Amino acid sequence: MTRALTRDVVLTHPDGRPLADTDVTLSQVSHAFSFGSTGFELIDLANADDVEHSDPDAADRALAERWLAVFNTATLPFYWQQVEAEQGRPQTERLLTAARWFADRGVRVKGHPLAWHTLAPTWLQPMSADEVEAAVRARIRRDVPAFAGLIDTWDVINEVVIMPVFSNEAALEGDVGPNALSRYCRERGRIATVRMVFDEARAADPSATLLINDFNLGTAYECLIEGLLEAQIPIDAIGLQSHMHQGYWGEERVLDICDRFARYGLPLHWTETTLVSGDLMPPDIEDLNDYQPTSWPTTPEGEARQAEELERHYRSLTSHPAVEAITYWGLPDTGAWLGAPAGLLRPDGTPKPGYDTLERLIREEWWLAPTTARTDAAGQVTLTGWAGDYRVIAPDFETTVTVA
């Protein structure tokens, strides 16, 4: 399918008379589709911008320009261990400032994640199941309302499929046994765990879009979702990770995944998308975390491949009617997960071909540049473009039209 819609729009003067037989300029203001990326890398800049007379890093400034030229949705990190390393002393100001910075620039903001066994705070570790539940609920009850109006979408819970069987990250935390959230999930069950966090998140922000999110895109995630829907848990969208460090999956597999998850009738968000522009991770690695070479450079051949695959991936995903969001997982190579050359900007900040590809697709091919059109005698003009907001400039006034 093509996502371009054709809509007849009737324009009127501010006093209500039809704007008949007049040249107007139509131009797209925004996409309803979420073309996202992580906003992690701009938190420093946002906080520097928040201080008068500060002089933000020039590289950050350039990064921000690149970011805003392509994306319209930022995922901010709510990893609990980072947000609240010391119980009761949450460090939310920096995130609030970052969320405001994005919102001020017309960017939608998403929070990731409210509950996850990985990066759960160490102080959770000795707690009983009841205490863990109370802490998780309190965290959601505190953070979600604090960001209401700024963050409208949450990954409420991350990677539930493996949550109860997940072994602790011994390297990070020492041998402390299964982490507290895994223990809780194993004791209470996956469905009870998801119900608990969703009920709390829903109560904390009734209008938010609430996701489950997983890297498991197989039958296990299907079975989980079927159980959650049977239990009437109010999931708004299904999050699908796609870290393709071992190589692009190809249209057939990707569209098969879309079809399999679309049958639950919920929007699909491809939440964590990466394609590397260097050597591929060997195919025998099962847990991607197990492969972190000391050096993993971007290469010219890898960049060409990444650009081609990005185009195929974004074209196939946007062709599927159930897909409503794609988040690329990190614009710069600097700081990328696993040290992989998975960004769209090189370590020196220059754009890879894949950056240009996404900019061309999202802001040119799938975007209506200022276009002149003439209304008919009834003031009607035909607008063809993706769902989103469009600015209409008439000789004497301007207005905004939403295409949906």
Add this chain to the structure above:
Amino acid sequence: MTRALTRDVVLTHPDGRPLADTDVTLSQVSHAFSFGSTGFELIDLANADDVEHSDPDAADRALAERWLAVFNTATLPFYWQQVEAEQGRPQTERLLTAARWFADRGVRVKGHPLAWHTLAPTWLQPMSADEVEAAVRARIRRDVPAFAGLIDTWDVINEVVIMPVFSNEAALEGDVGPNALSRYCRERGRIATVRMVFDEARAADPSATLLINDFNLGTAYECLIEGLLEAQIPIDAIGLQSHMHQGYWGEERVLDICDRFARYGLPLHWTETTLVSGDLMPPDIEDLNDYQPTSWPTTPEGEARQAEELERHYRSLTSHPAVEAITYWGLPDTGAWLGAPAGLLRPDGTPKPGYDTLERLIREEWWLAPTTARTDAAGQVTLTGWAGDYRVIAPDFETTVTVA
């Protein structure tokens, strides 16, 4: 844990007086634990025995002796395509005869399976979802009551994890698209499918033990079970397949599986157990069906390995309190799934060492041979043995005691 129980039993004369200070002989009659195997191979013999003056095959007769010397539970094949190749003309008489043959010999009988995408009848293929459901319900409503009193345990549904995403067996049926049960399961959902067949089976035999059964022993099966229990589907036991053609899994993995599935509070049945006594299947084969060499012989080294692994496997499984049944998937090599040397009898009918191992464990080490004991003044005697029935022979009478 050891499964041997110690029970004080008070023996009385038929008139009610304590059987004081008397020597009695205690001997085990049966195991409550199900040590099963397939009964497929004895259907011909059972049907020949049912005919007067017939002369059953001597090899079958020998096979039957071997079978009955070890096992107490027979799984009979209810593959729908075989039972009812022509719609409305079920061939159940042969199975009824076989079930009676086993029951007459004190063997419990189990039916496998009532619903499965594989070996679903070809006439199901053109049906709509509603028609498929009606046919499945009718099949269950017909077959379960027909075997009531003979078959007390059913694999109600098989391999639901992959059911909705299962591609058809093109080699068997030609390219006819997804099979009808997979289509149904995909359209209605796994939980609705399981509910449908369990509701029908429960209504058809309220006292039967009803299982789900799967080869997926990972997170997908966990997620499915959690959804089914959340939906309050009346599952009596969890069936775990374990075709170990690629090598014995080892105690650690096996007990981890037991622990993971035991947390749902249901008995575990290891329903389809195999260990080969020849070359192992290469580890890169994902679907075991994809490896069927023209010749796959049993070898002396393989038989020694199989015997050792059988002992480890049966010891570890019986050590877990949630496990209530182990079914070995086929006593003879002849006719074994995939042509693998997975049986306990060689093609010439002689026992492999693994047969002797199971006989020794089940009928010697875990079995109380006739033992003399003396009652005290109150008629009490102490009996130590696995749960099951025990015969007590006193000087003037005999009785049976159940240890539970």
